[in-house]
Amino acid sequence: MKKSLGILISLAVVFAFVIAGCGEKKNAVRDLKLSVTTSETSSWYWGAAKFKELVEQRTNGRYKISIYPNEQLASGDQTKTLEMLYQGINELDIHSAMIHNNVEPKLTACFMPWIFTKGNASVDEYVFNGTGGAKIKELISARGAVPLALGENGFRQITNSKLPIHKPADFNGMKFRVPSVTVLVDLFKMLGADPVSMSFSEVFTALQQKTINGQENPLGIIDSSKLYEVQPYLTVANYCYDPIVLSASKKFWDSLNDEDKKIFQEAATEAMAAQVIENRQRDASLLKTLTDKGMKANVLTPAEIAAFQTALAPLYKKYIDQYGAELFEAFGYKAK
Numbered sequence: 273m274k275k276s277l278g279i280l281i282s283l284a285v286v287f288a289f290v291i292a293g294c295g296e297k298k299n300a301v302r303d304l305k306l307s308v309t310t311s312e313t314s315s316w317y318w319g320a321a322k323f324k325e326l327v328e329q330r331t332n333g334r335y336k337i338s339i340y341p342n343e344q345l346a347s348g349d350q351t352k353t354l355e356m357l358y359q360g361i362n363e364l365d366i367h368s369a370m371i372h373n374n375v376e377p378k379l380t381a382c383f384m385p386w387i388f389t390k391g392n393a394s395v396d397e398y399v400f401n402g403t404g405g406a407k408i409k410e411l412i413s414a415r416g417a418v419p420l421a422l423g424e425n426g427f428r429q430i431t432n433s434k435l436p437i438h439k440p441a442d443f444n445g446m447k448f449r450v451p452s453v454t455v456l457v458d459l460f461k462m463l464g465a466d467p468v469s470m471s472f473s474e475v476f477t478a479l480q481q482k483t484i485n486g487q488e489n490p491l492g493i494i495d496s497s498k499l500y501e502v503q504p505y506l507t508v509a510n511y512c513y514d515p516i517v518l519s520a521s522k523k524f525w526d527s528l529n530d531e532d533k534k535i536f537q538e539a540a541t542e543a544m545a546a547q548v549i550e551n552r553q554r555d556a557s558l559l560k561t562l563t564d565k566g567m568k569a570n571v572l573t574p575a576e577i578a579a580f581q582t583a584l585a586p587l588y589k590k591y592i593d594q595y596g597a598e599l600f601e602a603f604g605y606k607a608k
Contacts (some may be wrong), residue, residue: 319547432486
């Protein structure tokens with residue numbers, strides 16, 4: 273009897289340890305990495321911090337998100353960091369759709385010059401509330417990542433160290449850093465410039481040393497990266513719109529239960545919607561901020577933009593022929 277009682281007690285102790293162990297596993301904190309291209313002062317990082325706050329709050333701390341700005345996880349290499357998302361090494365990621373374009377070339381359609389003819393109104397219609405945004409998510413999903421929500425880098429502007437830009441001929445002979453996006457490389461070549469692809473982390477030094485003459489980026493990036501220190505001329509061209517994508521790796525996403533997927537999805541949607549508002553509020557005052565910091569700015573007129581569109585007519589035809597008119601119509605562009 274004593275022997276049987278001893279066995280029962282031993283089994284009870286073992287069972288208690290098993291239950292305790294299961295409880296610890298269920299309540300364990302899961303650490304996640306979120307890579308962001310830009311610095312802590314950018315609206316991208318602001319949106320990432322909002323997403324982190326919402327997820328950690330709504331999961332009662334079961335998930336902890338560490339944000340890594342400036343492509344820290346890949347020593348400044350945007351393309352490598354994005355590969356880490358698709359490979360499942362990083363769980364979460366905010367990258368420009370332009371960098372996703374290296375994985376899915378059809379994303380070219382949303383970067384075509386001056387396709388959003390009514391500015392933010394066209395962007396809201398096609399990217400955030402329409403067929404364009406749905407197409408971006410569809411294309412990224414097909415390549416193996418999980419796009420949760422779209423945010424905004426904004427309209428890209430042009431800076432250089434030589435002269436104010438007003439017409440296509442002003443690009444002649446200048447060396448510009450552009451992202452590794454084929455359509456932008458083709459665009460700058462067509463305008464007579466010499467486009468150079470390099471990691472964004474190298475751009476400031478290259479401009480400072482004058483190994484390149486200029487670059488292009490939204491106002492927020494120009495400011496947060498302090499490019500005003502090495503670029504005297506700013507041309508507000510609104511030539512190309514750049515959405516950003518908050519994504520999860522498929523490996524991580526598939527590991528979540530339905531309840532947690534809903535939390536992450538809703539947090540991403542809310543955080544990126546807030547990021548768009550934050551980015552536009554910042555943009556409203558950035559032109560004055562940059563001119564106060566010494567940049568000489570000019571804004572392209574409708575007539576000047578029309579001259580650029582005429583010069584780039586072969587570019588539109590090339591990519592519409594390559595990917596089909598239907599894809600471009602998803603972003604509101606119709607061939608003339």
